[in-house]
Amino acid sequence: MRGLDDTDREILQLLLEDARRPYSEIADSVGLSAPAVSDRVDRLRDIGLIRRFTLDIDRSLLDEGVPVLVTLETVPGAGKRVRDGLADVESVEYVFRTVDDRVVVTATAPDGAVGELVADAVDVTDVRDYEVSLLTEADWSPQVSGARLAPACAECGNTVTAEGETVTLDGDTYHFCCENCREQFVDAYEQLSEGA
Structure with a gap:
């Protein structure tokens, strides 16, 4: 690689x-x-x-609700479920999950109904508390200037270096730190696929 x-x-x-x-x-x-x-x-x-080429819309030019930043404090172990539930909501633009299982989203809440937006997307017992801030501006400016390629091995989690390998299985790309990890992963993948 x-x-x-x-x-x-x-x-x-x-x-x-x-x-x-x-x-x-x-x-x-x-x-x-x-x-x-x-x-x-x-x-x-x-x-x-590069996962996809996309469009960045200036939502301030649209009248579709109130732009908000919502920080949700989840119960232990529920962060991924809450993140996944909110990621599927059409009015949610960005979803972040922190290492302490907080979930932060930017969204446009119809009529400012943030509670309903959250309740419709996730099991409310997974959320301890949430805080809402009204947004006035948002800028997106990703940079790659000093970045280096460092995917995690799909088998063992180690960082994949230039000696690593990449495999695409059923349209998904997986990176491996070594041939052994690739072989183990592909064998397990094929066994699971045959059993499905």
Whole structure:
């Protein structure tokens, strides 16, 4: 598995600024040909670093409710369930789960009904308390300048280095630190698939 170089990072940053930017324009900026940029983007998609190209909507131009930031304190062990439930709600834009199982979301609550939004999405016994703040502004500015590629091994959890391997099974990409981990994972995956 090849890591990220400065050209990869520059391509990622240009795509973060505008995912519709033509490869020819990116090529001019990074000193490559358009086909070479296309190959790099394909590689970044194949390893799962680029998951999708998406649209960033300015919700302040829409009248669909009240923009809020909600912090939920969950009962021990319920953070993932609460996070998953809220991630499926159409009016929720971002969902974060902290190491102490707090869940933070940005959402647009219809008529300001945050309690109903939460109650419709999760089992309220999983939530100890929640705090709501009204949002006036939100900016999204992801950066990749000093980042290095460091996925976790799907089998053992170790960091995958340049010697690692990548496998795509049923459309999902998995990274492995070594051949042994890849073989163990693929064998177990195939056994589970056959039994299903």
